[in-house]
Every structure is written in C-alpha cells, then in structure tokens.
Amino acid sequence: MTTMGLEVRREAEALVIELVGDWELSHAIPRLGPLLENDSQAPAAEAVDFDATGLGSWDSSLLTFLQQGMIHCEAHDLEFRSDNLPEDIARLLELARAVPEKETERASAAVSFPSAVGTGGLAAWDSLVAAVAFLGEATDSFLRLFLFRLRMRWRDFWVVVQANSSGALPIVTLIAFLVGMIISFLGAVVLRRFGAGYFVSYLVGYGMLREMASLMTGIIMAGRTGAAFAAELGSMKITEEIDAYRTLGISPVDHLVVPRVLGILVTMPLLTIYAGFIGILGGMVVAILVLDLTVTQFVGGLMSAVTLPDALLGVFKGTVFGLIIGLAGCMKGMQTGGDASAVGKAATSAVVLGITLIIAANAVIDWLAVLLDV
Amino acid sequence: MDSGAPEENRAPPIEVRGLTMRYGPLVIMEDLNFQVRRGEILVIMGGSGSGKSTLLKHLIGLKAPAEGSILFEGQDFHQADARTRKGILRRMGVLYQNGALWSGLTLAENVALPLEEYTELDARSIGEVVSLKLSLVGLRGFEAFYPSEISGGMRKRAALARATALDPEVLFFDEPSSGLDPISASRLDDLILQLRDSFGTTIVVVSHDLESIFKIADRALFLDIKEKTMTAMGTPQALRESPPSDEVRRFMTRTSEAGPDARLEAGPETGLQVGPEPGSSLDSSASHDMKTPRRRKEP
Numbered sequence: 001m002t003t004m005g006l007e008v009r010r011e012a013e014a015l016v017i018e019l020v021g022d023w024e025l026s027h028a029i030p031r032l033g034p035l036l037e038n039d040s041q042a043p044a045a046e047a048v049d050f051d052a053t054g055l056g057s058w059d060s061s062l063l064t065f066l067q068q069g070m071i072h073c074e075a076h077d078l079e080f081r082s083d084n085l086p087e088d089i090a091r092l093l094e095l096a097r098a099v100p101e102k103e104t105e106r107a108s109a110a111v112s113f114p115s116a117v118g119t120g121g122l123a124a125w126d127s128l129v130a131a132v133a134f135l136g137e138a139t140d141s142f143l144r145l146f147l148f149r150l151r152m153r154w155r156d157f158w159v160v161v162q163a164n165s166s167g168a169l170p171i172v173t174l175i176a177f178l179v180g181m182i183i184s185f186l187g188a189v190v191l192r193r194f195g196a197g198y199f200v201s202y203l204v205g206y207g208m209l210r211e212m213a214s215l216m217t218g219i220i221m222a223g224r225t226g227a228a229f230a231a232e233l234g235s236m237k238i239t240e241e242i243d244a245y246r247t248l249g250i251s252p253v254d255h256l257v258v259p260r261v262l263g264i265l266v267t268m269p270l271l272t273i274y275a276g277f278i279g280i281l282g283g284m285v286v287a288i289l290v291l292d293l294t295v296t297q298f299v300g301g302l303m304s305a306v307t308l309p310d311a312l313l314g315v316f317k318g319t320v321f322g323l324i325i326g327l328a329g330c331m332k333g334m335q336t337g338g339d340a341s342a343v344g345k346a347a348t349s350a351v352v353l354g355i356t357l358i359i360a361a362n363a364v365i366d367w368l369a370v371l372l373d374v
Numbered sequence: 375m376d377s378g379a380p381e382e383n384r385a386p387p388i389e390v391r392g393l394t395m396r397y398g399p400l401v402i403m404e405d406l407n408f409q410v411r412r413g414e415i416l417v418i419m420g421g422s423g424s425g426k427s428t429l430l431k432h433l434i435g436l437k438a439p440a441e442g443s444i445l446f447e448g449q450d451f452h453q454a455d456a457r458t459r460k461g462i463l464r465r466m467g468v469l470y471q472n473g474a475l476w477s478g479l480t481l482a483e484n485v486a487l488p489l490e491e492y493t494e495l496d497a498r499s500i501g502e503v504v505s506l507k508l509s510l511v512g513l514r515g516f517e518a519f520y521p522s523e524i525s526g527g528m529r530k531r532a533a534l535a536r537a538t539a540l541d542p543e544v545l546f547f548d549e550p551s552s553g554l555d556p557i558s559a560s561r562l563d564d565l566i567l568q569l570r571d572s573f574g575t576t577i578v579v580v581s582h583d584l585e586s587i588f589k590i591a592d593r594a595l596f597l598d599i600k601e602k603t604m605t606a607m608g609t610p611q612a613l614r615e616s617p618p619s620d621e622v623r624r625f626m627t628r629t630s631e632a633g634p635d636a637r638l639e640a641g642p643e644t645g646l647q648v649g650p651e652p653g654s655s656l657d658s659s660a661s662h663d664m665k666t667p668r669r670r671k672e673p
Contacts, residue, residue, distance in 0.1 A: 151490070155478075156478065236476075236477070239472060239474055239477070240470040240471070240472070240474035241474050241475070241476050241477065243436055243468075243470065243474065244468070244470060244474040244475075244476070244536075245476075246435075246436060247434045247435065247436065247463060247466070247468045248463060248464075248487075248488050248491070249459070249460040249463030249464055249491075249492075250487070250488070250491050
C-alpha cells in the first residue's frame with residue numbers, strides 16, 4: 001500500500017495532475033488552488049487534466065479534492081477535464097454536480113443591523129397580534145362558559161385540579177417553609193440589632209401573606225403547570241389534534257384551554273393560603289430557635305399585626321397569577337409550530353413568560369395596594 | 375348523504391380560483407384553478423415539498439389564500455360569517471396523516487364528540503351511532519381504547535370513523551397510505567372507494583403513492599414544484615400514457631432520470647459499484663441520492 005500523492009506537470013496549455021497511491025480520508029486533502037499558483041510556467045494554464053494510471057484505492061478524500069477542484073475551475077474559467085479519470089469517479093462527480101431539485105432560498109447569514117431591527121419588530125408585532133387573537137378567543141369562550149352556553153369538559157378540569165392540589169403540595173410545602181425561615185432569619189439579623197426581635201412575627205406575617213406565599217406558589221406553578229400546559233397543547237398541535245378541532249368547527253379553546261385555565265384558577269388561591277400558613281410556621285420555628293421567642297409571643301405579635309385584608313390581598317394575587325400562568329401556558333402551547341423541538345421551546349417560553357408576567361403583575365398590584373391603602 | 379344524482383345543478387362542492395399559496399414571502403404555488411366534481415375521487419399529486427399538504431390546509435380552511443379564492447358550494451369560506459363557516463365545516467370531514475385522534479379521549483368519545491357538538495341526540499343514540507361507525511371501519515369492540523393503545527392502521531381507521539361521524543358531503547384525506555403496510559393501505563383504499571360508492575361522498579385525497587392513485591382516483595392533478603403551479607389534470611391512466619410534461623411522466627412512471635439518454639439508465643445498482651472498498655462511507659452517502667424515491671413515507 002502506497003500513500004497518496006500528487007505529481008503536477010504541464011502539457012501544452014493544460015496542467016496535468018497525476019494521482020498516485022491510495023487516497024484515504026485519514027490523510028490531509030490537498031487543494032487545487034495552490035497547485036495552480038505554484039505553476040510558474042507562462043502562459044498560465046487554461047485547463048486541468050488528470051492522470052490516474054498510478055491511482056490505487058480511493059475514497060471520499062479523492063472525490064472531495066476533485067469536487068473542490070471542479071468548483072475552483074468553474075470560478076476561475078478553467079476547463080476541468082474529467083475524461084481521463086476512471087469512469088466510476090467521473091460518474092460520481094457528475095452526480096455531485098447535478099443541479100439541485102429546488103433552488104435553496106435560505107437567507108444568507110450576514111444580516112445588516114436595520115434589517116435585523118426590522119425583522120425583529122415585525123416578529124414582535126406578529127406575536128402581539130397572535131397574543132391578542134388568543135386572548136380574544138379565550139375571552140369569548142369564558143363568556144360563553146359564564147352564560148352556560150359552553151359544554152364544559154369536567155374531566156380535564158379535575159385532572160388539572162388534582163395535579164395542582166395534592167400533586168403540588170410537597171413542593172409548595174417545602175418552598176414555603178424555607179421562604180418563611182429565610183424571612184425570619186432576615187428579621188433576626190436586622191431586628192435584633194435594634195433590640196426589636198419580637199417584631200419578627202410582623203415581618204414573617206406581612207412578608208408571607210402579602211408577598212411571598214403568592215409569588216413563590218406562582219413561580220412554582222409557572223414552572224410546573226404552565227410548562228405542562230404548553231407541552232400538552234404543543235404536542236397536540238404537532239399531531240394535528242388542534243387542527244382536527246378547528247376543521248370540525250369545534251373551538252379548541254373551549255375544549256382544551258377553558259378546563260385547564262379554570263383548573264389552575266381554582267387551585268392557585270387555595271395553594272396560596274396553604275403556602276402562607278406553612279411559611280408562617282417556618283418563620284415561627286426560626287423565631288423560637290434563634291430569637292428565643294415563645295409560641296405565644298410569636299402568635300400574639302402576629303395576631304396584633306396582620307389583618308384579614310393582608311391575607312385577602314395575597315389570595316387575590318394568587319388568583320391573578322393563576323390566570324396568568326394558565327393563559328400563558330395554553331397560549332404558548334397553541335402557538336407551537338413545526339416539529340418536536342418546538343414543543344420544548346413552547347414549554348420554555350411559557351415558563352419565562354409566566355414568571356415575567358407574574359412579577360410584573362405583583363409590582364402593579366403592590367402599587368395599587370399602596371395607593372388604595374390596603 | 376342524500377346528495378346524489380338529482381342535485382347535478384348545484385354549485386360544485388369545491389372550486390379553486392386563481393389560488394396563490396405563500397409561507398411568508400415564499401411562494402409555494404400560484405395560479406391554481408380547478409373544480410372538484412360531486413361524487414368523484416380527486417387525487418392531489420406531487421413530489422415531497424411541492425405543497426400538496428399546504429393545498430389541503432387551504433381547502434379545509436386552516437390557511438387563508440394569499441390570493442384567489444376557494445369556494446365551497448359557491449361560498450367563500452374565508453369571507454363567510456361564523457355561522458356559515460360552521461355550516462361548511464359540518465359538511466366536511468378530514469382524515470389527517472396520522473389520524474390526529476384526540477389523545478385524551480377514548481375511540482368512542484372521539485367519534486362521539488362531533489355528534490354531541492352538532493346533533494341533539496341523546497347519549498344512548500350517540501353511543502349506537504358510534505358503535506355503527508366503528509364497526510364500519512372494522513373496529514367493533516374498541517370503543518373504550520385510547521388512541522395510544524392501538525396500531526397506526528387502526529388509528530387511521532378510527533379517525534375515518536370520526537371524520538364520517540356527521541356523514542360529510544366532502545371528505546379530505548392527507549396521505550392515507552403513509553406509514554401503513556401494503557395490506558392496511560389497500561384496506562384503507564377499499565374503504566375510500568366504498569364511501570364514495572355507497573354514500574356518494576365527494577373525496578379529495580393528497581397522495582404520492584402511485585399504486586393507491588391508480589386504484590382510487592377518478593381524476594388526479596399534479597403540482598409541479600419547479601413550475602410552482604399545477605401542470606396536469608386528468609385520469610391517472612391518461613396522465614401516464616400522454617403526460618403533458620416530463621416531470622409528470624417521471625412521476626407517473628416512477629423514474630428518476632431526466633431524459634431517455636440519462637446516465638443512470640442502467641439502474642442504481644451499477645451506479646453503486648464504485649470504489650474498491652465496499653461499505654466505505656462513500657458508498658452509503660452516494661447511494662442515498664440514487665435510490666428511486668421512497669413511496670410510502672415522506673423522506
């Protein structure tokens with residue numbers, strides 16, 4: 001077995017490349033361009049010819065060299081003579097040269113800044129239009145639900161209720177307990193400095209009921225349920241199940257979105273109340289262990305500080321967050337397009353959109369609460 | 375289902391006028407003009423990526439025409455109000471490529487849903503209609519199964535039961551034989567023929583399965599990916615015997631070469647006997663393009 005090689009010689013106007021030895025992909029593939037440049041003989045070559053008499057075995061490395069050479073010749077107006085190549089090689093080259101069936105219309109990679117801005121703007125506009133259309137359809141369905149003109153699919157509703165209640169309790173318990181402890185630790189550090197350790201129950205009570213119970217439950221549910229909605233509806237989109245509703249003249253929103261959104265809308269306030277309770281428990285444990293408060297002191301402080309409107313604000317927030325998570329998840333699912341990878345993207349963007357909107361809504365509600373002095 | 379002989383003077387079930395289909399700026403097909411006649415089986419043929427399925431999506435109202443119009447018994451679906459649209463949708467059925475049965479519902483519930491939506495039948499009568507529809511497609515006793523528990527061929531037949539639940543006047547099939555073994559595919563072809571013969575249903579089929587096309591099609595139209603429009607319309611036999619273009623001839627005779635003197639005339643096998651090392655990476659990559667087009671699956 002001899003190693004691959006090239007011999008270059010001039011015959012009149014043609015540069016003859018002698019292919020020798022065994023060509024294997026394990027060796028570097030030579031290029032035709034430098035060979036032509038090295039040819040110092042004037043006038044410059046007008047054609048490239050080959051001599052394959054010394055060629056041993058060969059594989060794709062030789063074909064790559066030849067194809068690249070062919071492209072080089074076309075670009076530089078040189079004649080590429082394949083007549084002296086073995087017939088099977090010539091045939092494969094011819095096959096590789098065949099015109100593609102369809103013109104490729106993929107845009108080139110380089111995009112100018114204005115065009116990127118324009119494309120981005122149009123895409124943003126499109127997704128805004130799609131979101132408004134989805135919200136309109138959902139509003140229409142919910143209106144018909146409240147007017148008893150919609151046949152509710154209770155089974156899907158109960159499945160969602162179950163997944164968001166007993167199914168979500170362990171994680172909500174854990175997170176709420178830890179958050180309660182964290183608030184209490186924070187109080188221990190800050191309040192003890194002023195000798196006001198007693199007031200840690202105020203901090204835990206306000207913090208959990210007004211803010212953290214609904215916010216943490218919302219974030220957990222956005223990751224858990226919002227993503228699940230998007231993935232479920234997204235795969236239904238891909239298997240054309242949603243199209244099948246549409247072509248039967250049945251609203252997929254009625255059948256798929258309404259039970260899901262209603263399910264999370266019902267369970268989120270309940271979970272928020274539960275999370276608030278567990279969080280206060282977590283805070284109390286830290287207060288007793290670290291701040292040496294008694295249960296009576298902690299609960300007493302809590303009862304004198306926290307009022308019912310504080311708790312109701314949290315429950316209201318939880319309800320709003322539930323609506324946001326349900327709608328964001330279902331919307332991203334219904335808008336899934338294309339293939340299986342789009343389902344993953346839909347689930348991801350449902351979570352991102354859900355959490356972003358929850359936090360934004362939280363800020364707005366807090367502001368309104370301050371304005372309204374709740 | 376009473377749309378038979380006496381209604382010859384009604385508007386054609388489907389009429390396509392000057393239709394242009396687009397995905398964003400990309401034109402798929404332009405200037406499509408054809409009518410579907412009552413009670414015929416029309417096959418939309420074309421290579422992969424030629425826009426067959428896109429055309430189907432336009433015909434069933436899922437996509438709006440970029441230009442031109444599609445008339446369903448003289449009514450433009452996309453111009454009509456919600457009530458007319460629902461009336462149009464009620465009179466047509468669609469069999470999607472993989473069935474598109476609702477995965478959360480049993481077969482019986484799948485078939486029952488359109489009946490519940492559109493009729494005033496009580497639960498018992500609906501159950502009986504569902505049993506009838508399922509046994510017509512050979513699925514008696516499978517009422518309580520979920521779509522994931524049955525085979526692909528059974529899923530398609532169950533989907534056919536759902537598509538015919540409301541006795542549609544027009545039925546659309548998207549690649550009925552894709553993903554099916556020859557026996558199941560032929561069985562589905564028989565069902566299509568029987569639907570037309572016994573109910574007089576007008577049927578539009580998207581397919582590139584030649585065998586099935588010759589078996590079921592009354593007429594076939596060909597979408598040419600290069601011309602970006604339809605280049606042929608007629609019986610499959612006529613299209614094979616006197617093809618109006620080279621592309622149609624190649625499609626109808628299942629050949630890949632461009633002309634009679636093509637290099638690969640000798641057949642793909644001889645074309646592959648190259649390179650001294652059999653089984654090298656070269657062989658497998660080269661053979662991929664040279665195989666004749668696959669028939670039952672989109673590549």
